[in-house]
Amino acid sequence: MSAPPEVIDAPDANRYEARFGDTLAGFAQYIRTAELIAFVHTEVDPAFEGQGVGGALVRTSLDAARAAGTQVLAVCPFYTAWIARHPEYQDLLYSKRSRVSD
Template sequence: MSDSSTTGAVTVSDNPEAGRYEAYIDGTLAGVAQYIRTHELVAFVHTEVEPAFEGRGVGGSLVRTSLDAARAQGLAVLAVCPFYTGWIARHPDYQDLLYTKKSSVSD
C-alpha cells in the first residue's frame, strides 16, 4: 500500500519496500524519512533533507504525511528521530499518536 499527498510543490509517498517515506520536488528526491513498521507501531528512525531543498517545508511534509498515514492505519508512533520528536512537540494534535508502553501488573 502506498500513501501519498502533495503539499505545495512537495510530493510525499510511502515506499514500504525501502522502509521510508520519500519527498519529491519537481521529480527530484528532496528528502526521506526512514521507518521500521510492526503490526502495532511505526518507529521513525531517521529523517534527511537534501541541502538544496532545506527551508522549503520538505521535513514537515514528510512528518505530517507519515503521521497522518499512521493515524489512518491505527498505528502508534515511536519517534526515535530527533526531527520527529521536535515536530510532534510543536504540534500537540499529533501527540496522541505517540507510543506508550502498556504497564504490566506486578506484585
C-alpha cells in the same frame, strides 16, 4: 512559497519519500511492525532545506499512522521536535500499554 512536495510511502525502502517531480528532496526512514512505526532518521537534501520538506514528511507519515491505527515511536530528533510543536499529534506517540495480570 512554492507547491509542497509529493510525499509517498516507499515500503520496499522502509521510508517515506518527498519528491518534487522525479527529484528526491528528502526521506524519513522507518521500522514498521503491525502495531508500531518507529521513525529513525530524516534527511532533506540541502538544496531543498527551508521549503517545508521535513514538515511534509512528518505530517504525511503521521496522518497515515493515525489512519492505520498505528502508534508512533519518534526516535529521530526531527520527529520528536516536530511533534512537540504540534500537540495534535502527541496522542500517536507510543506508550507502554498496561498488561493483563495472570
